[in-house]
Amino acid sequence: MHAKAVRRSLAATLVSVLAAGALVLGTGGAEADVLGSMEVSPATGTDTSGITLTTAAPCPEPATNLIVAVKGSGFPAEGQIVVSNSPISTYSTAPNGGIVVPLTQTMRDYASTAGFTTLQGRYDFTLTCRAAFGSATYGDFAAPIWFTSNTAYQSTTPTTATTTTLAASPASPVVEGTAVKLTATVAPAAAGGTVRFLDGTTQLGTPVAVTGGTATLTTSALAVGTHALKAEFTPSDPAAYGASVSAPLSYTVKIKPPAVVTAAKVTGTVRVGSTVTCSVSFSGASSVSYAWLRDGTVLSGATGRTRTLASADYPHRIACRATATNSTGSATSTSPAVTVALGPALKNGTKPSIAGTHRVGYRQTARTGTWTPAATSYSYVWKRDGRAISGATRSTYVPTRADRGHNLTVTVTAKRAGYANGTATSVSVRIG
Structure with a gap:
């Protein structure tokens, strides 16, 4: 009889413990307060690494026990228990008074228990401070980790990679002095920060804030030549987003036309x-x-x-x-x-002269002299004592009795198309 009573007592106790653990995943208890964070050690590891959680502070009284669950892709929506209802006193204490809880299995083990193979994204550990029995809880400590691949995790928020592309308007080539609009597009569009626009290594203007995934700068200062333009994105939260720089954009500026x-x-x-x-x-x-x-x-x-x-x-x-x-x-x-006006009169260089025997009945010949520019034709007027002799308009003249004892001259008119005529009179000769 005594042995049977002992067995009944142990069975009743086991049922009570299991029931208390089951209540953690139920909905009977009040919502727990967030007490603080937990440190994940090691901070980076693999799916087969051992993980230790250290709370930022001790559990508040009258908590005597703790339970740890993990949520994330692949696990049940309500989470999977990774440390069952356990007395706090079984764990060591950190210098800050926090509780040091080594997990007995790896994330790969927990995933296998839950029935999936690919670890990806964020997983949240929650340590709940509670009583040994019943549904009463006294707050939670939380710690996330991120699997950046199926096998590697980190305890800090992964940096989201960004891409930056650069466009210019109007299209190259342009002439110097043209207002060129540079547009940087940053993806994802949610990434906040600034963009530096660069001409080679020289910054154009001042950094421009990214709004809705874009930043623009208009400049008229590009010199004549071929430029390698770039847009360099600097995130305002480098823990959340990575920096990026665009591929160089070749842009040609030509000299202004005359x-x-x-x-x-x-x-x-x-x-x-x-x-x-x-x-x-x-x-x-x-x-x-x-x-x-x-x-x-x-x-x-x-x-x-x-x-x-x-x-x-x-x-x-x-x-x-x-x-x-x-x-x-x-x-x-x-x-x-x-x-075009008529050119100046032809200019006489060497004066005209009269050749021949200066006597009545002997032929007198007019020599035209020299002219600048050269004449192309001439006309003549023979004169007796300065008076024109009627009909004497050829280049030669034969004196008559009327000329004996008088002075004979010839006036030459030099002609050239496009120029005014030039005139010059020879030295007189006396006709005998």
């Missing part, structure tokens, strides 16, 4: 024989070419900045056209047309 500063104009004395200049100025020109026009038609071979007006230009209208070029483009300016 521009007319002073419009073309024909300067100088606009008459035959004079040299005129195409006066014009450009900005940004690497070279300037010229053309001359007569009555709107381009003159072949007339490509200098200056031009000496020829007989054929009189009395036409001439203009000049200047074209400036550089590696980007060109600009052209055409002057107003101006009318």
